[in-house]
Amino acid sequence: MTGTNSSNGSNHASPLISSNTTQHHQYNTFSTTRNPTAQHSEGDSGSNTAGAGSSSTMDHQHDASTSPSGKDHVEVGVNTNLYSNRHDRAVSDDNEHGGDFLTELENSRLQRGLHQRHIQMIAIAGAIGTGLFLGLGSSIQTGGPLGALLGYATVGLIVCAVQFALGEVAALLPVTGSFVRHAEFLVDPALGFAVGWNIVYGNLLSVPAEISAICVLFQYWTDINSALFICIFILITFLVGISFVGIYGEVEFWFAVLKILLCIFLIIFGLVVDLGGVPGVERIGFRYWKNPGPFVEHIATGRWGEFLGYWSVMTSAVFSFAGVESLAMAAAETQNPRRNIPKACKKVFARVLMFYILAVLVVGMIVSSADPRLDEYTGNAAMSPFVIVASSAGIKAIPSVVNAVVITSAWSSSNQALLSGTRVLYGLAIKRQAPAIFLRTTSWGVPYVCVIFNTCFMFLAFMSLSSGATTVFYWLVDLTAAGVLVSWSCILLNHTRLCVAMRKQGISRRELPFYNSWTTWSSPAALVACQLILWTGGFSVFTKGGWDPASFVSAYLDIPLVLTAFLIYKFGKKTKVVDMSTIPIRAALDQIAREPEVVTEARKKGWRRAVRVLWD
Numbered sequence: 156m157t158g159t160n161s162s163n164g165s166n167h168a169s170p171l172i173s174s175n176t177t178q179h180h181q182y183n184t185f186s187t188t189r190n191p192t193a194q195h196s197e198g199d200s201g202s203n204t205a206g207a208g209s210s211s212t213m214d215h216q217h218d219a220s221t222s223p224s225g226k227d228h229v230e231v232g233v234n235t236n237l238y239s240n241r242h243d244r245a246v247s248d249d250n251e252h253g254g255d256f257l258t259e260l261e262n263s264r265l266q267r268g269l270h271q272r273h274i275q276m277i278a279i280a281g282a283i284g285t286g287l288f289l290g291l292g293s294s295i296q297t298g299g300p301l302g303a304l305l306g307y308a309t310v311g312l313i314v315c316a317v318q319f320a321l322g323e324v325a326a327l328l329p330v331t332g333s334f335v336r337h338a339e340f341l342v343d344p345a346l347g348f349a350v351g352w353n354i355v356y357g358n359l360l361s362v363p364a365e366i367s368a369i370c371v372l373f374q375y376w377t378d379i380n381s382a383l384f385i386c387i388f389i390l391i392t393f394l395v396g397i398s399f400v401g402i403y404g405e406v407e408f409w410f411a412v413l414k415i416l417l418c419i420f421l422i423i424f425g426l427v428v429d430l431g432g433v434p435g436v437e438r439i440g441f442r443y444w445k446n447p448g449p450f451v452e453h454i455a456t457g458r459w460g461e462f463l464g465y466w467s468v469m470t471s472a473v474f475s476f477a478g479v480e481s482l483a484m485a486a487a488e489t490q491n492p493r494r495n496i497p498k499a500c501k502k503v504f505a506r507v508l509m510f511y512i513l514a515v516l517v518v519g520m521i522v523s524s525a526d527p528r529l530d531e532y533t534g535n536a537a538m539s540p541f542v543i544v545a546s547s548a549g550i551k552a553i554p555s556v557v558n559a560v561v562i563t564s565a566w567s568s569s570n571q572a573l574l575s576g577t578r579v580l581y582g583l584a585i586k587r588q589a590p591a592i593f594l595r596t597t598s599w600g601v602p603y604v605c606v607i608f609n610t611c612f613m614f615l616a617f618m619s620l621s622s623g624a625t626t627v628f629y630w631l632v633d634l635t636a637a638g639v640l641v642s643w644s645c646i647l648l649n650h651t652r653l654c655v656a657m658r659k660q661g662i663s664r665r666e667l668p669f670y671n672s673w674t675t676w677s678s679p680a681a682l683v684a685c686q687l688i689l690w691t692g693g694f695s696v697f698t699k700g701g702w703d704p705a706s707f708v709s710a711y712l713d714i715p716l717v718l719t720a721f722l723i724y725k726f727g728k729k730t731k732v733v734d735m736s737t738i739p740i741r742a743a744l745d746q747i748a749r750e751p752e753v754v755t756e757a758r759k760k761g762w763r764r765a766v767r768v769l770w771d
Contacts, residue, residue: 269401270404270489274496277482277574278481278503278507279503279506279507282479283411283414283415283418283510284414284475284478285565288557290475291540293471294468295515295524295529297451297453299448299450299519300443300444300449300519301449306465306466306471306472307469307515313473314508316678317479317647318503319671319674320646320678322483322496322499323670324646324650325483326668327667327668327743327747329483331484332484333484334480334642334646335579337646338645340738341656341733341738342732343730344586344724345724345725348588348720349718349720351580351582351588352583352588353720354638354642355583358573359612360615361568362392362572362613363612363613363615365566365569366384366389369388369562372565376558385620389614392566392569393606393613396573399601400600410567415510417560421514428548429520436547440520443523448524450464470691470692472511474636476639477639478571479503484574484579493747522543526543529543537554539561576609577606581594592604636709637689637713640688640692643685644682644686648682652733652735654675654678656738660741662740662741692710696710
């Protein structure tokens with residue numbers, strides 16, 4: 156629902172927007188002469204200044220020209236001037252934000268090459284990965300079939316709250332860096348700095364970790380030296396990252412399609428096996444729910460042990476869902492973000508949750524939680540519960556199929572981490588929280604210095620070739636293992652403060668481009684749940700005989716890292732928590748009302764309409 160114009164509250168002061176936001180005669184357009192950082196990067200980019208603003212206009216003209224003449228069409232969203240009109244931009248002396256809260260650098264450098272189908276699949280590709288194909292067996296072994304199902308369902312509800320909270324804030328503020336930049340606007344600039352660098356650090360290490368995992372997966376088929384595969388995947392990951400963002404979107408789209416098809420195939424395969432559809436395999440049904448039982452006692456005995464099993468599953472489920480929050484990272488490169496990001500948030504949540512819940516249910520039916528093969532860690536398809544069942548049924552093709560798609564999953568995850576890491580780093584540079592050199596972009600709108608910087612860290616994958624270096628490398632990776640909970644907490648806190656700020660300023664949430672009435676209570680509830688999981692996720696290391704340094708690092712060391720970064724920036728820059736009564740929400744809503752997104756789309760008929768209904 157598009158916000159309506161109102162004169163009330165339009166002159167709120169803010170760290171981001173000056174009090175003259177709606178006074179057109181006082182507008183100060185951001186220029187390179189006022190900002191040496193922009194001047195430096197402007198000279199390096201040359202023709203880049205055509206950027207997103209002009210491309211937005213061309214995109215609109217293209218849409219209009221390609222609409223079939225004489226056919227019915229419907230108006231659903233892109234105004235050619237939303238991001239190209241630089242005369243109606245309010246900018247304070249301290250910040251470069253316009254009425255739409257995008258900086259001039261984002262408007263002039265980044266290009267809108269991501270469609271709705273791209274951002275949906277980017278998030279799906281990140282969330283459906285090795286955790287689904289390889290990790291479900293561990294969850295069944297720890298919590299039992301029902302404990303695992305309840306654990307994933309509980310985390311699924313948290314993901315629902317996270318996605319809808321992200322959608323509401325991102326629709327209002329579609330900026331590069333997503334919730335990292337939202338935090339400085341709604342909470343405290345120090346929080347944006349701390350969470351932003353935590354994400355950058357995590358992604359710098361997760362890409363080489365994924366490349367190392369790919370090498371292990373290839374060893375399932377061949378004994379060729381892993382160094383060759385490391386070189387190949389570093390090269391192709393760099394090429395995808397440096398390409399126009401639309402190319403990246405297409406690559407992720409088709410890899411996500413492969414993952415979805417495999418997921419559907421494995422679920423159907425599991426049901427066929429369970430119902431006795433494979434020759435020589437008797438019907439299983441819910442046999443394993445009765446013996447050894449629906450729950451597994453973990454660490455303790457009795458009901459308490461069963462609860463701990465469920466809680467352990469919930470902790471691991473969080474990391475399986477990691478990546479769903481990434482769809483808004485490239486909001487400034489997404490076409491019609493106020494329309495497409497909320498739609499993607501809704502669809503991604505439903506699809507990812509459906510796949511995980513169905514997969515956990517099916518695996519719990521076809522694999523016993525007491526199966527000793529679940530203890531075997533190989534790092535490749537051999538540890539997949541689906542492969543375990545296929546081997547028992549004498550089906551030899553399944554392991555290779557699963558291994559192939561898991562390889563694409565790992566590489567897809569590395570691509571997603573590269574996108575998230577580079578866009579967050581670019582967003583930090585915009586706010587002068589990272590060196591200005593990271594602002595440089597190619598003529599096609601990609602922050603190439605950010606990509607090169609991230610690529611340099613990919614060579615850490617060679618550490619996996621040495622046993623001693625591997626230990627050190629994965630300790631570094633484990634430092635940010637809890638980062639996903641920090642990110643989710645940041646998203647939920649941003650949204651909670653937005654709701655409170657709107658209530659304080661007397662602004663109805665119905666004026667937001669996208670809103671849901673129940674998110675006012677779901678965000679605080681999910682925030683509490685995230686903090687509970689974050690602080691108790693490593694409880695097993697404190698039990699008798701359970702101490703493990705690697706597990707402790709994985710569970711807890713990210714917390715002091717984020718807190719240290721927060722405190723250093725807060726006291727170094729003397730930042731303050733944003734006063735919710737002065738956040739210029741009205742200015743943002745007025746901007747949306749003045750320049751709504753408008754897209755002309757031809758009505759689909761026949762089978763094309765059916766496909767569109769299923770997709771959207």
